[in-house]
Amino acid sequence: MSPRIAITLGASFLGYATHSGFIARLHELGVRPVCVGGSSAGAVAAGLYASGLSSEKIQEIVTSWAFRMSFVSSTPWIPHYFRNTLTTRHPGFFKIEGAVDYLEKHMGARQIEDLKSPTFMAAVSDLDQKRTHFLQS
Numbered sequence: 608m609s610p611r612i613a614i615t616l617g618a619s620f621l622g623y624a625t626h627s628g629f630i631a632r633l634h635e636l637g638v639r640p641v642c643v644g645g646s647s648a649g650a651v652a653a654g655l656y657a658s659g660l661s662s663e664k665i666q667e668i669v670t671s672w673a674f675r676m677s678f679v680s681s682t683p684w685i686p687h688y689f690r691n692t693l694t695t696r697h698p699g700f701f702k703i704e705g706a707v708d709y710l711e712k713h714m715g716a717r718q719i720e721d722l723k724s725p726t727f728m729a730a731v732s733d734l735d736q737k738r739t740h741f742l743q744s
Contacts, residue, residue, distance in 0.1 A: 657725055660713070674706070
């Protein structure tokens with residue numbers, strides 16, 4: 608029986624290229640995780656991998672200027688920052704709608720539970736309950 612491993616990729620401000628390089632190196636070494644997951648940038652890179660994209664395609668996507676701009680193009684910076692930081696319990700630096708549209712263009716509108724080889728988990732924080740949850744659906 609071959610060893611089974613799972614990997615989780617951490618949050619890192621726009622660290623997608625590092626994560627995609629790590630995944631590419633695993634493949635060079637013949638390592639195929641049975642489960643991948645992460646939070647923030649790590650969840651995006653893990654999701655791209657779990658969707659079946661090649662490591663080359665993942666690197667192409669996450670290092671593209673269009674991907675970076677997809678986060679900022681729909682974010683009204685000053686109003687968004689003040690509204691999210693000062694008036695809500697759920698601050699966030701970027702509006703993600705543009706990035707979601709960009710990623711769906713490359714991997715389709717897939718559901719987490721459809722990602723089976725490897726399976727995928729996303730780590731999310733529940734700020735009200737002060738807990739971390741791992742989503743598989």
